[in-house]
Amino acid sequence: MSLDTNIRAADAIVAELESQIASGRLRNKSPLPAERELMEQFGTSRTVVREAISTLSNRGLVESKPRFRPIVSKPDYATVLSATGNVVRHLLNEPGGVKNLYQSRVFMECGLVRQAAISATKTDISDLKAALEANKNAINDSEEFYRTDNAFHGVLYQIPKNPIFPAVHEGYTSWLAPQWAQMKRLPERNLANYEAHKAILDAILERDADAAEEALNVHLKAAWEYVRVTFDMEAD
Amino acid sequence: MSLDTNIRAADAIVAELESQIASGRLRNKSPLPAERELMEQFGTSRTVVREAISTLSNRGLVESKPRFRPIVSKPDYATVLSATGNVVRHLLNEPGGVKNLYQSRVFMECGLVRQAAISATKTDISDLKAALEANKNAINDSEEFYRTDNAFHGVLYQIPKNPIFPAVHEGYTSWLAPQWAQMKRLPERNLANYEAHKAILDAILERDADAAEEALNVHLKAAWEYVRVTFDMEAD
DNA sequence: AGAACCATATTGGTCATACCAAACTGGATA
């Protein structure tokens, strides 16, 4: 929001490098200049150069592994989401945290299936069918089922052809994965989930937004109930 | 995701301070210990302490103004969003960036008005009415109209009673504000916007989700068209 | 020629120390 009195030398370097990354002067996936070089280039001490790099790293504009040259990484929506990962973890540990996130996911996907029902293209439909088929074939392999389940939902996020949505899906997947990982996954539940997916797809095929939303709602509500019981949370 | 070979001393300090903040051992809104104190406490040099603080600051867990002690700021959803602000700005400068963000906002609010139509409480309704009234009274004061316009949409984000949504609204507001700021705002447009808001509220009052969604769609589509023309972007 | 290998120059990570200016503190003063 406010810019305060920002007289940090590091901020100037951050700004400059940011613009060089954005403009492509610093090519994506290529290493940043050496610290001692930047230090000369900007006429500052290595201290501030390192602070600047640290900031860029936290912003997700460079990927820095210890002992390696930081790699320029032009930001995309996935970067934004993953950069927030650490903080989100804290929020999930607060009471109601998981529920809030899950609820927002239900909200999001309700909208997605409506939109899918209304405007899914042939390609979208065949992607959904393929994902459902893979899902069906994995009913007895819970590990694989999880992946195909997630992939099915992922297709929904692709339908708007807007890069923000797949990034959000990635966020949900990675943030909620820890919860999901410690749940037992039984073939009968896999079957139920597959059938729920099928119901959703059927509704989309019939171009019935209300039915699709309803099917998705039932599906995710049931899944949540299972999560809730497993973690012994308070009811709604 | 991957933990790699994380041998950075600063990371240990970050982790420790993070957990102290989460547990409340470091009280919210209170200043962090002095750098020289942390340095002794963790047995490292001031260099790594400062790097750790910089990381915390970028994560949004402390608020650090130059020359002032960093203030502990327990993360909330708004913090997460605002921490991403810098990167999002870059994405908005890329072709289609603003459009993608705006489209996601339309998507979000379509869902919100549907939900409002279905399950808005009396309190929600009266909040909406109050916001609309304020909106009406500001038609001739474009500065004020912008605020009330935004507030009206903000009420929609409050209806799910989920802290994630208001945070998202804050995100949209701050990210799209720069675009909005440089647009001329005429009383006749204010009036049109007010009437659009009224149509939305009317549909909500009639508990007609489809009509509410439609009204909102018309409203935001029109607003987008205005933005698009102003900035001379390509058509859809 | 191409692959495995090794000595050396780079380079990131950390430490110790120092200086400055702004912020803070507490007691003297009006």
Added chain:
DNA sequence: TATCCAGTTTGGTATGACCAATATGGTTCT
């Protein structure tokens, strides 16, 4: 009690040094 000032604390920056791991380029072996 409110104000003001000097001394202290503290964040921002600069140097310079050392270590260990990496990157590099030439040498040797196959």
